Amino acid sequence: EPLALHSSYDRGSAVARSLPAASIDYPALYGKYLNGLGRLPPKVAKPEVRLVKLPFYTTLDELLKPTELVPQNNEKLQESPCIFALTPRQVELIRNSRELQPGVKSVQVVLRICYTDTSCPQEDQYPPNIAVKVNHSYCSVPGYYPSNKPGVEPKRPCRPINLTHLMYLSAATNRITVTWGNYGKSYSVGLYLVRQMTSAELLQRLKTIGIKHPELCKALVKEKLRLDPDSEIATTGVRVSLICPLVKMRLSVPCRAETCAHLQCFDAVFYLQMNEKKPTWMCPVCDKPAPYDQLIIDGLLSKILTECEDADEIEYLVDGSWCPIRAEKERSCSPQCPILVLGELPGEEGCKPLGETTQFHRGLAPNGTGENGKAPADVVDLTLDSSSSEEDEEEDEEEDDDDEGPQPKRRCSYEKGLVSAC
Numbered sequence: 001e002p003l004a005l006h007s008s009y010d011r012g013s014a015v016a017r018s019l020p021a022a023s024i025d026y027p028a029l030y031g032k033y034l035n036g037l038g039r040l041p042p043k044v045a046k047p048e049v050r051l052v053k054l055p056f057y058t059t060l061d062e063l064l065k066p067t068e069l070v071p072q073n074n075e076k077l078q079e080s081p082c083i084f085a086l087t088p089r090q091v092e093l094i095r096n097s098r099e100l101q102p103g104v105k106s107v108q109v110v111l112r113i114c115y116t117d118t119s120c121p122q123e124d125q126y127p128p129n130i131a132v133k134v135n136h137s138y139c140s141v142p143g144y145y146p147s148n149k150p151g152v153e154p155k156r157p158c159r160p161i162n163l164t165h166l167m168y169l170s171a172a173t174n175r176i177t178v179t180w181g182n183y184g185k186s187y188s189v190g191l192y193l194v195r196q197m198t199s200a201e202l203l204q205r206l207k208t209i210g211i212k213h214p215e216l217c218k219a220l221v222k223e224k225l226r227l228d229p230d231s232e233i234a235t236t237g238v239r240v241s242l243i244c245p246l247v248k249m250r251l252s253v254p255c256r257a258e259t260c261a262h263l264q265c266f267d268a269v270f271y272l273q274m275n276e277k278k279p280t281w282m283c284p285v286c287d288k289p290a291p292y293d294q295l296i297i298d299g300l301l302s303k304i305l306t307e308c309e310d311a312d313e314i315e316y317l318v319d320g321s322w323c324p325i326r327a328e329k330e331r332s333c334s335p336q337c338p339i340l341v342l343g344e345l346p347g348e349e350g351c352k353p354l355g356e357t358t359q360f361h362r363g364l365a366p367n368g369t370g371e372n373g374k375a376p377a378d379v380v381d382l383t384l385d386s387s388s389s390e391e392d393e394e395e396d397e398e399e400d401d402d403d404e405g406p407q408p409k410r411r412c413s414y415e416k417g418l419v420s421a422c
Contacts, residue, residue: 047118049188055202055292056276057160057194061090063109064191068116069127071182077129082176082191090193091169100196107195109167110160111176116186124158128181134166135175145278157278160194199272202292203253206268210255210296217300218320224263225318237315238263239325242305245284246270250312254301257283257290263316265298 049066053059063084071078086094086109097107111132114122132139139161144154167174178189225235244251244267254265264285275281275292283290304314304322311324 049114049116049118049190050121051112051114051190052121052123053293054160054279056197056279057110057192058197059192059194060093060107061193062190063193064189066112066114066116066188066190069178069180069187069189076182078180078182080178080180080189082178082189083173084176084191085171085173086167086169088171091171093193094164094169097195100198103165104162105164107193108162108164110162110192110194111178112160112190112192113158113178113187116188124160125187126156126158127185127187128183129179130181131179132161132163133177133179134163135168137166139163139166159279160192199269199276202272203268206255206272206292206295206297207253211302212296212299214299214303217298221263221300221316222318222320225316235318237317239313239315240264240301241313242301242308243312244270246274251301251305254298254305255295256285256298257288257294258296259294260286260288260290262286265301268295268297271295 049068051066063086064082067082069078069080094105094107094109097105100106112124113127113130114125126141130141132141141161142157142159144156147154163176176191180187221238225238240263242251243249245264246266247270249267251265251267253268255268255271256262256265260283262285266284271284272292281289281291308314308324311326313325314322315325316322
């Protein structure tokens with residue numbers, strides 16, 4: 001009869017013990033390292049290149065996210081192709097959009113190029129030797145602005161490149177080839193379906209959402225003129241011109257950037273038109289950035305423009321009120337001192353009004369005739385206030401010469417500064 005084993009030795013009949021894996025906290029047990037090796041960090045998504053928003057372009061669709069242009073060899077001139085197709089909805093948007101000018105639709109497919117930098121939104125920047133080919137035709141790229149200053153390199157306006165007129169507006173695929181110069185800097189390209197806006201549309205949008213209430217503007221004036229205890233100079237008022245610094249015309253839509261520290265405004269109409277042609281978005285008053293999304297319309301100054309039509313300048317006072325500053329009367333152009341007019345006989349009354357003529361006669365006899373009984377020649381003194389003492393000295397010197405030496409040749413009887421009127 002087999003010997004019976006104690007139950008503690010019967011391993012086969014015992015239930016296998018197991019610990020749930022989820023209950024073990026390995027980081028708590030082993031810290032940040034396991035078997036001496038660092039734990040692998042979780043996979044982090046690579047940051048994407050972002051492009052700045054352009055006021056004159058509203059993005060409808062993103063056809064190609066910003067993608068880096070990777071050189072394929074060591075050559076300086078590289079080519080990067082891209083193939084894509086438009087959806088039926090996108091084609092309809094383009095076909096049904098209005099024309100900004102003949103052959104240019106408001107809904108467009110544009111190519112944007114920038115530096116490959118993920119730290120902040122990037123502005124458009126073209127690589128050297130850029131050329132863009134759409135299907136079988138090359139697309140025009142904005143050229144350089146000529147520079148009038150010596151030693152200053154011409155600048156190139158880097159704008160979105162419109163590809164719409166060279167694309168197949170159908171289900172067919174489009175091929176875009178970007179040729180660029182590889183000189184060490186990295187660039188990225190993106191394709192977008194956008195709607196191009198006009199300056200008039202941006203102005204209407206600004207009038208809708210960008211008007212600052214007159215009371216808020218008045219409070220800002222008070223804050224600007226508030227007495228500073230640390231300052232020894234008290235500001236009692238500040239002058240603001242009603243003339244636009246851009247075009248030297250009276251303001252119609254006064255605006256400025258919220259980030260500007262001044263109260264002076266410029267005209268939103270001309271500011272938007274100028275940036276539509278050449279986008280710089282710089283304040284013409286303080287020469288600091290004034291982007292579209294920071295523009296406001298000054299409600300207080302708009303009210304002043306309607307109430308004050310006969311002045312070109314106003315002054316804001318400490319209490320937030322204002323007063324017009326009208327131009328001073330023009331000073332008289334006529335001289336303030338009396339004028340001695342040619343042709344005036346010296347007399348007790350002094351100067352005569354301009355226009356009266358007088359003749360000076362020298363060597364007149366009491367009967368009005370000359371030394372030889374002939375009518376004297378009329379002469380006019382052009383020197384007027386010349387020193388008489390110098391003339392007397394010259395006459396004395398001539399008399400001395402006559403006494404000492406032989407009789408000189410007969411001299412002209414007219415003195416210096418006298419012109420014969422005959």
